[in-house]
Every structure is written in structure tokens, then in C-alpha cells.
Amino acid sequence: MTGANSFQVSGYGPERAGWTRLFARDSLARRLDWPILLSAIALSLIGSILVFSATRNRTELNQGDQYYFLIRHILNTGIGIALMIGTVWLGHRALRTAVPILYGVSVFLILLVLTPLGSTINGAHSWIKLPGGFSLQPSEFVKVTIILGMAMLLATRVDAGDKQYPDHRTVVQALGLAAVPMLIVLLMPDLGSVMVMVVIVLGVLLASGSSNRWVFGLIGAGTMGAIAVWQLGVLDDYQIARFAAFANPELDPAGVGYNTNQARIAIGSGGLAGSGLFHGSQTTGQFVPEQQTDFVFTVAGEELGFIGGGLIILLLGVILWRACRIARETTELYGTIVAAGIVAWFAFQAFENIGMTLGIMPVTGLPLPFVSYGGSSMFAVWVAVGLLQSIRVQRPMSA
């Protein structure tokens, strides 16, 4: 070490004091859930590489700029992290008061999608085109507001100490609150998002301590509803075809079975260590459609192999594991419900997304949290991370 260095060290004394304060016992940084944060950042970075690999040759998509999607993905991640910081800064309790407004805005946005302002991508009418080539998928935000809204309704009286469990009336109100945006999303139709929302509602009800009758009743109703939807022909042909192709991918390998087949070939051919980044023939050859968004996991499977794919699942596991702990350890029911809702959301969406690339789930248009390209999804999941952090930070330190 030189003298100059020691000068610098002393020169930045006040700053050091700031850092010390940041990492002091009971400080905000100390109380943050670092495993979740680091896992989320790692997933986003892995995602950016995978998105880059999937899009660098897709000239018809990237407008000749091979970094187009990479830069945007990193930008989205940055905005997402900023949203997370904002969320932590405000705190989930403070946000609680804003829940009616947030809910109202998100419902308004999805209603907008149904107007001529909305646009259709891949058969789902779920986007709002914004100027500058951006587009918004409000159903992603609805997932957050449903969680917040239901948590607010269900937890208020319990947290106030009036009740041990939410009563039937509250549950009905909460279900009504969730049902409105779900019906709208179903009209788009964005079946994947509706499925996620159903699972979120289920998770929220479970965590709220509502009567078993509600939980099982909802599961039963959901099953009946699914049968009814199937029988009444509410589904579009493309949706039925996807399910048929899921049941039997060899049915039409050039048509609807194509996605599933190519995805499975891509992942299967990866083997243990993969073909190496940017060396996957399925990826380079653009055999898997929608590879930067819904099928991003196939890039990991092919180019990074079992090691890379396993790492993504593991990182998601860390986030979910820690989120479950947050749900269990927080004192307020409100925080528990929010955390549990996020767990249900992330878990189902990750399972559905990876599961469809592995051929164990039907194909629906759902992004893989943090990894898939897509601003709305990225913002929503980072806000969710912010909520988790806020719940953790604001919980009184136990011992």
C-alpha cells in the first residue's frame, strides 16, 4: 500500500462512516433478504445473456442490431430494480393505503386493452402499444394488484385483532375483487395469465386462514369452470390445439406440435454441459419460436445444458424458499398474504413456463420470471421482490 492510498482512505472517512451505517446492525441493508436479491439479479443477468443468444441472429426482430434485445433486457432489469428500491422505500404498509388506487389503475389499463388501443400478439389480445415501440402488458401488473387488494381486504380485520380468520363476507369481497380483472383478462383472451391469477387467489386464500370450505370450494369451482370452458367452446381453436399438441406432441409436428417438439429437441440435445453459449444449433438456427420470451428456457437447456438449466431452477428455488420463510416469519397477516401470493405467482408461473418447454405442461404464453424478455413482466416481478423485501425489512428483528 502506498501513501496515496492511505490519504484516500482518510479522505473518504465520512463516506466510510456512511457505509458502516448502512451495514450496521439493524440497518436496512443488513435486514434485506440478500439471497432473494442476489438470486433475482443473477436470474436477470442470465436472462439477458440467454435473450442475447436467442435474438442476436433474428434480424427480422432486432432491426439489424444484435444488441437490441440485450440492451433492452438490461434496461428493463435496471428499471425493475429501481421499482424494487422504490417499493422498499415506500414500504408495503405505506403502499397498503394506495392499494385501491393501484387496483383501480390496473383494472383501467386492462380495460383499455379491450378498446382499439389494445393489440394482439400471438393470439392473445393483451397488449397496449405505446409510442416508441414500447408495449405494455397490464395483466402482469394486475397480478400484483390482485395480491395487494385481496391481502388488504382479508387481513384488515385480522390484523386489527377483531377476528382470528377472515369471515365469509370478507372472503366473498376479496374473491369479487379478484374476479373482475380475471374476467376481463379472460376476455382478451389471455388464458395463461388467468391460470396464474387463479393460483394466486388460491395461495392468498390459503395463507389468509380462510375456511377450508372456501379453499376446497374454489378448487372445485375451478375444476368445474375448466370443464365448462372446454365444453362450451369458449376457448379459441389455437388454445384447444395447444392442449391437443401437449397431450400428443407427435400429432402435428409441423403445426401446433412444432413448438413443443422443437423446444424439447433443443433442451434434450443440451446434455449435461450444453453446447456452449452461442453454439446451440437449435438456438442459432432459430428452430424454437418465441425463444427470447416464453421459450427462453430452451436456450439455457441447449447451450448451458443440465448445469445451466438446473442453476435457473435452483435460483428460482432460493427465491421461493426465502419468500416462504418471509411469509411464515412476518407478524402481520397482510405481509403473510402478500408473500404467499407472490410465492404462488412465481412458483406456478415458473413451473408452467419451464414445464411447457419440457413437455410436461401445455403451451401458454407466460414469461419466465426475471429471465424472459419483456418489460411489463420484468417490472412486475421486481415490484414483487420489492414487496418481499419490504415485508422482511419492516418485520421486527427477532432476537
Next chain:
Amino acid sequence: MTNIPETGRTPRVQIRLIVIQVLVLSLLGTLGGRLWYLQIREGDAYAKEASGNHVQQVVQPAVRGSILDARGVPLADNETRLVVSASRTDLLKMKDDGEAVLTKLAAVLGMTPKEVREKVRLCDAETPQPCWNGSPYQPIPITDEATPKQALQIRERAEDFPGITAEPQALRRYPSPGESNTAQVLGYLSPVTDEELQQAQDTDSPYLRSDQVGRSGLERQYDKQLRGKAGVTRYEVDNLGRVIGQAKADAAQPGSNLVTSIDARVQRVAEYELNQAMKDARKEWDRNTNEPYKADSGAVIVMEAKTGRIVAMASNPTYDPNAWVGGISAKDYKRLTGKASNYPLLNRAIQGQSAPGSIFKVVPTAAAVNAGYSFDGPYQCSSSYSIGGQVFKNFESKGYGPISLGRALEVSCDTVFYRLSHEEWKRDGGTKPKKNANDWFYKTAHQFGLGAETGIDLPNEVTGRVPDRQWKLDYWKANKDAWCKYGKRDGSYAEKIAYENCLEGNRLRAGDSVNYSIGQGDTLVTPIQMATIYSAISNGGTLYDPTVGKAVVSADGKTVEEIKPTSHGKLPISKQTLASMDDALAGVATRGTAAWRFADVGWPQDKIPMHAKTGTAEVYGKQTTSWFATYTKDYSVVMTISQGGTGSGASGPAVRNIYDALYGVSDDGEINKKNALLPTPQKSLPKVRTDGTITSPKVSKDPAKDQRASQKGEAEPDEQQLAGTVATPTPENRDTRRRRRRARRRGSRRMLT
């Protein structure tokens, strides 16, 4: 009421949260397990599928090797032609299945739309030729004779002709040097079938979709060597077929050239003489059937006696092998496979079998000596021989008194062999054979290689038949039901025979042994078997496996793989007996049945000792088969004409002419070395230069005509020699030049495209 103080949480919520946690983790576990299953357990299968997905092959077909004659004259080579092909896959994508395009194409090519449609339809059980029997994914050739103008029209208006291509392609050509045809020996090619493609997939020489495969003759026998290895360039492509990865290229390896022992000139003479002999035979009156001889088919073989190599092999009726090039037309196919044309695709030299008649007698001669009879005899040559009430006559009922076996060969005395064979049959126990019967006459025939393939390097050789006891029994078992049903004791001749066969066809009867002894009855041989046997008599007793291929020479001439003569046995004759037999066969040519074809008409027997045996085989319900087997010290020539008359009568002049051409003998018996086509077998191999060109002498327009002319002394010998090597402006050679000019034009067309 049971709030847990630390979290203010009820157990119900806490338990449910743990349930959620377990559920979530098991979902992730499921994903991990499935990932393991796909990537680790089934990974290899998917990797294979992925590579099939993104690799496109571009194939540069290998140039097929040439088939050369002994001096290097190409019998089969390649030429570049403009081939117009249609892709079925592209045509079927159109609304009218490409109907409009094909009609437009027909107009450009000057064909009728029907012709074009027939060319591109696929063969199946109901579809008659013409149809495409190759892969439906491969471009189907519509014509290989497009002019550059037509090709240009198609290419410049590519948008009018989707799925149609006009490309120069190397096509097989059978140039027929000196009018020689060699069709059945060369064989032909046709596109590979899906089945073959599948079968050869994992072998060391897999087929390509575009491959042509040898279907018969040398093209089939030496297919692997001639085919070479196609060059394959593998491109990695994306989902739209755009090339994204670097190419891995294997350069095409051109096929090797096959040098044969065929001499194109001798081949031409043999073919010409065979055809001429058959034509002449048809002018002869058959007194037995009271109609002219039909002479429906025939074969001739010229073999090197000391090696078993084939110098010429002709089969008649024949066809133009070029008919197969670029897909055979309906008319041609019908003609080639129809009964009316008498199956010209058959190579009768190896696939035609018939009773040999008297040329068979060398076998019972050897058998008799092996059985202990003295060669010198004497044996009674009576005019007939009776067993029971049955009388077996000598040929034309002549008698020669007591003679030796040698003299019996010379005059072709049947009764001597009847008697010997009958005696042996009795000694072996007659119809109730002894347990270890000697069966000398049959055993010897097997030792001569009869009843088995000679092993010639041509596909689908037939074995002929030695009608021994075992065969009788097997044949009876197979046919007795039919015989017993059809046979009548007092019916027509055929019914009586069937009745007899039904009762005792399982036994070798006395009459069978008598008929067999002179190569009649159920005895069947092929011309190649007889050529092999007479060569063996000439060379001291070695039965060589006949070969057409002499060497396989790589395209650059650097590696030469000689095909060495191999033998499949020795004649079961002592040296002494062989010498006596050799004398006797020389006697046939000087004072016996063939003398009027050789010694009596100026054959220089002192300079070129000729040996011969004639045969006239009777076939039930047909005219006699003419057989003529001959040999000198270097060659053996065997000719047969079905329903052609006598051996020396029908085949004699032709065989004599072939020898005249080989040795340069003129009618007056003079030997003119300059006229001799091949006085001694061709030893050296033609030279293949490193650039793939081949040094070969020129062949005159028609060696057969030259030979005929030289015999009559119409042309000066010197001039003849010139005609064979250098083109001089004689009327004949003007034709030669025209031919060559045509060839050159084809060459220049190649440059144009």
C-alpha cells in the same frame, strides 16, 4: 385463541404456509427431474434429432468409373448432357399439382403433355412404365437430351417453371466401340430405390438419393468399385434453410475404372457372327419339323483358355444398353421385357441352359476311364443299342464298328457311350442302387463343374443340372402330384410320360442313364460351363473361374488392383488321358464332325492346332439345339443356337470366322498377322493417366465388316490396319469421322452450359 406470540400467527395459517412451501419445492423438484430425464437420460437421442434438424447436405455425385476393354477402349463411360428434371414436391404444392407447368414444359421440350406427365408419375403396382421408380423427393429427369436453347428458355423464365431445373449432368453412355454391343455383359443402371437406400444406410458405402445403381451385368457386379463416393458438403442451416454454419466437406471420389478382358473388336465379330449364324440358320429347312429353323436365341463365348478370362461374350437377341440411360421409355421397356422379343435382357451365355448334346461327351469319356475302362477300347459302335424293348439309335443310325473312345469322340458315336453308361448303371445296382454306388458318370460331371455355378463375375449365373439319383428323387417329390394327376396309361405321348414318371420317376432308369451319357434327357448346361470345361482341356486340366473383370484401376490410375485368375478345381483326368482326348478333339477338327469347317476348308492346323466338338441336342417339342465347342492353345470358343440345327452346320461357320478374325486367317488358310485381331491374349493393362484420361487405340467402324472384307481379299491388308488405328478418308472412315464430330459437338455443348 391460540395465537403464537412470536408471530401472532394461528397454527392453521402456519401449517398452510408449510404446505405451500412443500408444494412449491416439489414443483421445482419435478422440473429438475424432468430436465434430468430429457438432457441426461434421453440426451443422445435428442442431440441426434437436433443435428438432423439443422444440417443440410449438398451432394456432388461421384463420376462413375468407366468400363474398358482389354486395350482401354471404353465400353461404358460418361457424357455430359443437359437434363431437365421436375421436383415432385414442388409440383404437388401447386393448386393443379403442377399440371399447367408440365404442359408449358412439354411445349418447350417438344413433347406431348401426356409423355411428360407419365415421366413424373410414381411407379406402383398398377402403374405401367414409364414411371419413376426412384425416390419421390429426388428431381425426376424428364429428358436428358435438352438442347442448350431449351435449357436457356427454362432457366431464364424460372418463374414460369417452378420446380423445373435444367442442369448439365454426367450420364452413363455405352459408346459401342466398333459397333460392339456387349449389352448383357455390361448391364444397366437405374435409380436407387427407397428400400436399397434403407438397407445400405449403415454400411460403409451408403447410397444417396440421387444414386444410380447397377442392375445387371458388370454394372451390378462391380457397382461398389465403379460408383465411387459422392462428395457431401454439410451446411448448418436455420429454420428457413439459410446457411448459418461453416461447411464440412468431403470431396467426391470418382469411381474406379474397370478394365475387362473383353476386346471390343473380337466382341463385335462374335456378336456379328452369332447374329449372322442365326440368320443363316433361319434359311435352313428342318426336316424333322418341316419348317425352317427358328434360331430364336443363341450365345457365344470367347475365353482365354489359360486364364478363364472372357475375350468376348455375346447373347442374342440383344438390345441397346443406352435405352436405359436417363430413364427408359415405355416402348423400350415393353420391348426389353416382353415375350415377343424373347427376353433380350437375359445373358444367355450364363443364364441360358439347355441339353449339351454331344459336346458333353468329354465328360462320359473321362468318366469311363475313371471307372476303369481303357481309353483305347475297342468298343462297339453299333448303329443302335437296345435295352429291353427300347431302341436307342446312333446319330443318323451310322455304325463304325469297334473303335476307341477317342474315335468315338471324333465321329461322335452315341452307342459307345450308351453301352458304357448302361453297364455302369447296372453295376451300380440299376433301379435299386447299391448303398455306395460309384455313379462314375455323374460324379465326373460334378467334378467337371456341371450342376454348379462357374463363379463368373457376373450376377445371376444359373447352374445347369446333372440329372443324378438325388436330383431325380427331389424332382419327383416336387412334381409327382402333378404327374399322377395328368398321366394316363394309354394317353398321348406326354400323358404316357407323365404316367411313367408318376410311377417310377423317383428312380434313375436305364433309359435315363443312356440319354444322360450323350448329354440328352434332363441334362442342362450353360455355355459358360462348357467354355470353362473346354478351356480346362486346353490348359492341362485347370477349371478357371471365368472372369470379365481384369483389373480395377483408380480414376487417377495410381492404384491398380488386378483381378487374378482363380480356379475352382481340376478336371478328374490323368495327363495321359487328357493328351489322348486332346488328340481326339483335334481329330474332330481334321477328320471328324467338324472337319468340314476347319481342316477341309483351309484351316492351318499345323500352325494353329484346332480342337473341336460338335453337339446337336434334341429338345422335346422343339428343334435341335446347335452346340459347337472349340479350343486352341490360347482360346476356347463355345457357341450355341437354340432351335438352330446341327452343331457344325449352324454354329460352325461363325466359330470359324471368329477364329479367322482372332488369328488373321484368310479363306485360303494364309495367316496374315496384320489382320489378326488378337493372335495372343492381351497381357498388359491399358494406361490410365493421372488426369483420368485413358490411352486407348482406335477401333474401326466395324471390325466384323473389316474381317469379312479381308477374308475375301477386297481390301489391302495394310489399309485395313490403318483403318483400325488412324482415320483415313476412305468411305468407311468418313462415317467414323462423322461419329466423332457428333461426339465433339456434345463436348462443346458441355462448355456452353
